[in-house]
Amino acid sequence: MSASLNTATATTVATAQDPACAEPLAVLGRDVTVPLVTGGEVTYAALDYAASAPALQRVWDDVAAYAPYYGSVHRGAGYLSQLSTDLFEQSRATVAEFLDCRPSDQVVFTRSTTDSLNLLAAVIPADCQVFVFETEHHASLLPWTNAQVSYLNAPRTPDEAVATLERALADREPYGPALVCVTGASNVTGELWPVKELAAAAHAHGARIVLDAAQLAPHHPVSVRDLDVDWVAFSGHKLYAPFGSGVLAGRADWLQQAEPYLAGGGASRKVSRREDGGVDVEWHTTAARHEAGSPNVIGVYSIASACRALTEAGFENLVAREQQLVARVREGLAEVPAVRVLSLFGDDAPRVGVISFVVDGWNSSHFAAALSAEYGIGVRDGLFCAHPLVRTLLGSEPQAQGECGAPEAAPGERSLNAIRVSFGAGTPDEHVERFVRAVKELVTDGAKWQYRTEEGRCVPAV
Numbered sequence: 197m198s199a200s201l202n203t204a205t206a207t208t209v210a211t212a213q214d215p216a217c218a219e220p221l222a223v224l225g226r227d228v229t230v231p232l233v234t235g236g237e238v239t240y241a242a243l244d245y246a247a248s249a250p251a252l253q254r255v256w257d258d259v260a261a262y263a264p265y266y267g268s269v270h271r272g273a274g275y276l277s278q279l280s281t282d283l284f285e286q287s288r289a290t291v292a293e294f295l296d297c298r299p300s301d302q303v304v305f306t307r308s309t310t311d312s313l314n315l316l317a318a319v320i321p322a323d324c325q326v327f328v329f330e331t332e333h334h335a336s337l338l339p340w341t342n343a344q345v346s347y348l349n350a351p352r353t354p355d356e357a358v359a360t361l362e363r364a365l366a367d368r369e370p371y372g373p374a375l376v377c378v379t380g381a382s383n384v385t386g387e388l389w390p391v392k393e394l395a396a397a398a399h400a401h402g403a404r405i406v407l408d409a410a411q412l413a414p415h416h417p418v419s420v421r422d423l424d425v426d427w428v429a430f431s432g433h434k435l436y437a438p439f440g441s442g443v444l445a446g447r448a449d450w451l452q453q454a455e456p457y458l459a460g461g462g463a464s465r466k467v468s469r470r471e472d473g474g475v476d477v478e479w480h481t482t483a484a485r486h487e488a489g490s491p492n493v494i495g496v497y498s499i500a501s502a503c504r505a506l507t508e509a510g511f512e513n514l515v516a517r518e519q520q521l522v523a524r525v526r527e528g529l530a531e532v533p534a535v536r537v538l539s540l541f542g543d544d545a546p547r548v549g550v551i552s553f554v555v556d557g558w559n560s561s562h563f564a565a566a567l568s569a570e571y572g573i574g575v576r577d578g579l580f581c582a583h584p585l586v587r588t589l590l591g592s593e594p595q596a597q598g599e600c601g602a603p604e605a606a607p608g609e610r611s612l613n614a615i616r617v618s619f620g621a622g623t624p625d626e627h628v629e630r631f632v633r634a635v636k637e638l639v640t641d642g643a644k645w646q647y648r649t650e651e652g653r654c655v656p657a658v
Contacts, residue, residue, distance in 0.1 A: 220517075221509060222253035223436065223622030230572045233645045233656045238572035241627035245434075246383050246550045246618035247576055249414055251498070252436040258501040259439075259494055269493050270462060270484070284493050287500035288483070294503035295428055295445050296419035302448040304483045305441060305496050309410040310335040312429035312444035313377070315486055316406055317342065319454035324373040327364055327403070329357070330584040331384075331540065336377050336408045337584070343375075350588050353541055354390040358397050365401035374403035380412030384582050384589070384616070386522075386550030387541050388416070395424045406446070410434050414620055415518060415548035417511045420446065432495060436621065437502040441495030452481045460488035506621070514621045518549050521619055521628050525551055528632030534558075534639050538589040538614060549623070552580070552616040554590065555639060560613045565654040566643040571634040573627070576616040586614055 229237040242250055262283065267276030269284045288303045297303065306312045317339035320326070326340040329348045337347075346364055351357035361376060368374060376398040381388050391407055398405040406427040409418050413430040420428055427446030432439065456463040456479055463485050466478040479485050506514065526543075529535045534556040539545065555563050564577035579586045590613075617631060646657040 220624050221436075221505070221514075221621045223250040224253060224256055225250050226622065226624070232572060233569040241571075241573040241630055243617045243619050243623070243627060243631055244574050244576050245414070245620045245623070246411060246580075246616060248433045249436050249620055250622055251438045252502060252505050252622065254505040255437050255498050255501040259498050262497060263494070266494070269491050271490070280493050283497055284491065287496045290500040290503050291443055292445065294418075294507060295413075295443075296421050297445055298421060300448060301420065301446050302451055302483045303443060303445045304451065304486050305491060305499075306429075306444055306486075307440055307492075308335075308433070308442040309333075309408060309429045309431040310339075310442075312442050313406070313408065314339045315444055315457045316375075316427060316429070316450075318457050319450050319486075320375055321373045321450070324375055325368055326375050326377065327361060328377045329360075330588070331382065332377065332379055332582065332585075333383050333408065333410070334581045334583070335410070336379060337582075340377075350540060350585060354393070354545075358390055358393045361394055362397045362401070365398065365403055368401075371402065374398075374401070376403050376405040377408065378405065379408045379410075380418065381415065381548045381550065382540070382582075382585070383411045383550060384552050384580050384585050384614075385539050385541075385545075386411070386547035386552075386618070387539065387545045388412075388547060391425065392423050399424070404447070411548060411550060414506075416515060432499040432502065435499060435502045436505070437495070437498035439492060439495035439498050441492050441499050443499065451483075451486060455479075456488055457486040458488040462491070463488035509621070518620060518623075521623060521625070522547060522549055522551070524625075524628050525617060525619075525632060529553060529635065532636055532639050535635065538586075540585075540589070549620050550616065550618040552586075552589075552614045554614050555635075558638075559654065560615045561652075561654040562643070562647055563638065564615055565647055565656065566638055566645070567631070567634055569647075569656045570638075570644055571630060573631055573634055575631075576618070578613045580614075580616055590614065 225242060228240045230240045231237050265276055265279055267280040269281050271277055292303050306315055313335055320343060324343050326343045326345045327348060328337055328345065329350065331350045348360050348364055351360050376394065378391060378394050379389055380391055395405045404426040406429065407425040409428050409430040412418055414435045418428060427444060429444050430442065432441040463479055464477050465480045468476050470476055529537055536554050538552045554560060560577040564575050567573040567575055647654045648657045
């Protein structure tokens with residue numbers, strides 16, 4: 197088995213390593229063709245990486261090589277179970293290395309970023325105060341139901357973000373445990389947040405900080421040590437890995453002191469009956485404490501494979517190439533007066549490959565539908581599970597209601613949502629060029645097809 201895995205790894209690594217990073221990394225679906233309503237077919241341009249990035253071919257090959265050796269983790273004496281257990285724990289070490297974790301940190305495997313942050317919310321001290329900006333994704337904004345939460349207004353500069361947090365932390369009473377939750381890169385604007393400075397401000401006021409790296413980790417190296425964050429959370433499906441796994445990595449003390457996130461097998465070290473008929477449980481103090489049940493070993497292995505692939509491809513090269521794509525998209529959109537790109541920190545703010553915009557005279561759902569049906573381009577429209585932020589950027593009332601998908605608005609009607617294009621290590625130049633060309637043609641010439649509203653979403657009329 198080891199030879200099979202090593203052979204697959206060596207083959208795929210060779211294709212991934214490109215010194216100049218002139219070519220995108222190979223991903224699944226890169227040759228898929230889709231029909232156009234205007235006739236014919238075209239290679240699908242997947243430009244919705246911020247929702248789910250396509251899986252790297254390297255990851256798929258590694259998983260395929262392992263699949264025949266699948267076995268229960270931590271559960272059996274047989275060869276396949278032992279092998280799978282070793283693979284599972286090696287994956288934990290790979291993720292810790294990818295994140296540059298401290299020796300005392302724990303890496304807990306979860307289902308997603310959302311699951312990771314809900315796990316952290318479940319283990320914080322009962323009297324903990326939580327500070328979160330309104331600009332967060334709902335995965336970061338909503339889990340803190342059992343804590344006293346301070347929602348901070350959207351800052352308009354990185355310095356303002358730090359100053360806002362410092363004021364909020366300085367004013368807190370009583371002075372007890374506190375946690376700051378902040379994104380590394382916005383899932384709406386792609387802008388990078390001053391995580392290191394926010395971490396310093398949090399620690400200066402006796403608070404801890406968790407980094408939502410769902411949109412940062414796929415686009416930029418993340419170092420727990422350098423950023424000095426207490427925890428980091430991310431999702432495999434954003435990091436070019438399939439199968440619905442996630443990570444919460446960081447300080448062990450709150451994780452060890454709290455009851456398990458889920459109670460069951462795997463989390464328990466010893467269970468015994470008492471004389472009175474009850475049950476005594478001794479829980480693990482390792483990461484297994486919060487990994488009850490049979491773990492998703494294939495999902496975990498796919499995350500580790502993606503971590504290795506990105507590292508071996510040269511993350512600096514990947515970042516440089518992505519920035520070229522960002523510049524091309526922004527230049528192209530800037531040439532269309534009807535397009536307004538959404539931003540918190542301004543045009544000069546550093547950002548990853550996530551850009552949201554609105555088009556004058558267009559319902560955003562209509563525009564996204566036309567991109568798909570007439571050009572074979574997949575983007576996202578809506579509020580991106582960051583409703584307060586998008587509402588603020590669009591100039592509507594922060595408390596206005598909205599759905600993650602398109603609201604009930606017909607083609608041509610203004611909608612309080614936006615269009616998001618996102619890309620990364622697997623995006624070909626042609627997909628970006630096609631997108632820019634399509635935006636210009638739609639704004640200049642209009643849609644070639646008629647569209648109607650169906651269950652709140654614009655679709656081609658048949």
